[in-house]
Amino acid sequence: MARLHLHLLSDSTGETLEMIAKAALAQFDGADVTRHFWPMVRSKQHLDRILQDFTANPGLVLFTLANPETRGHLEERCRTLGLPHVAVLDTVTHALAERLGQEAHSRPGARHVMDEAYFRRVDAIQFTIAHDDGIGWENWEEADIVLAGVSRTSKTPTSIYLANRGFKVANIPLVVESPPPTSLFRLRGPMVVGLTTAPKRLIQIRRNRLLSLNEKAQTAYVDESRVEKELSFARRMFADNGWAVIDVTRRSIEETAAAVIKLHQERAARDTPPQSGPKPI
Template sequence: MKHVYLLSDATGETVERVARAALHQFKDIDVILHRAGQIRTREDIERALDEATREPGLIFFTLVNSDLAQFIRNETELRGLEAVDLITPLLFKLAEFLETPAQKVPGLQYEMNSEYYRRMEAVDFTVKQDDGQEPRNLFKADIVLVGVSRTSKTPLSMYLAHKGYKVANVPLVQGIDPPPELWQVRQDRIVGLIIDVQRLVDIRSARLRNLRQNPRASYADYQQIEDELAYCRRFYRQHPEWYIIDVTNRSVEESAAEILSRLHGDIRHD
């Protein structure tokens, strides 16, 4: 039995029609649809995601408020869930094609000007650079995030991208050298992420449970994680130009604010 969660800031009928149309292409599969409409606050989102966390499945959402849409992306990443935004890419493409912003749609605030295009270019770049992909383009990044697995590299990258910064993130894995292209980046634009051992154990265990895997696997083992973070700290000490931030008790928004406060004056948009 598979579960699909449908989140909407209206009745949810549109997202359900889209989901059912897609599901018609798959025969003999038992799928339960869970529809949650009138999503207007972060608390509404958290309640819906709590259900999806108990019975993991795929999440479709249509929220025109860009802040709430980004909150869903951040939360699903932290909870180890998969989510598909059905409306934001469509709105952006329509605005581009029609050469006019969707002014009457809540949350779509970007006018069709150089700022708008810069933000969209930043998002496109950041998606392509996620998790160490395409290292040949690292030198183009405004900010490069490094850290071990599940230290919020992806949600933090996407949050910064929606503010107009081209962000790449590179995983640090003990025993595997980072890509050589990392040394071609201005070293004062690299941010190392660190986190408390127990907090990372909890995050990884939740990820494994959501994947229906053993939450006590080595990936979430306390001693292994402690070793990974010790390696990470040693690595950071070798690069004093990097800015190190502890994300343990910070939201994505708080971490982004601290990074930008430190780096903003040195970041130039080409």
């Protein structure tokens, strides 16, 4: 299979474009793809410098460029070079414009405007970092979500991912010999979610962690009976407290976070009283 050069151009950070490309590439097994990432492209001069790489590494061009002049220049040069090019948000934007009855704004990086949502996300990230690994339990009531699970069940990376989506998250490691603070069982505001995984998978992850730290790979930390006891201890705690449980064995961080967000949305919908409409005549 020939190698594909994939050029990703954005007039902002390119986060959206990268996520779309990653999701699309996941549909193809064994694809040999070299990605060329070009963020913050906001002038013809910048674009002209990038086009030199197009000539050296021709391939598929995916872009999100709001400025009509810059976009037109890119499209013209791609046609000249015979390169396929796709404006990845056009179809969605056109569909929304048609349904909303208004034209879309040509606003580079509009999703990163420093509005209330931006500052809420910053606050969430700061809170989450300050409440990682059981720290700051006195303030857990301020969290939106609390993740609980034994060591190496992806609590921290999932917390950070959720924080980037605007959720204040705390996480707590569950250790058989050291029960969590009693405040965990008295929380009213936050949604507590238990993370669990298959014992063999957990042992493999822990062994890899020990190897990366140049530590012995044969310790109680990776002992099969000990690991099963830890997971049983955690599952029993989840069940006793009626917490939602997510098995992360075959889930990526993004998939785990998506499952947590869905649970949070369902909980919010249940807690929101129905709006009273007009009484029937």
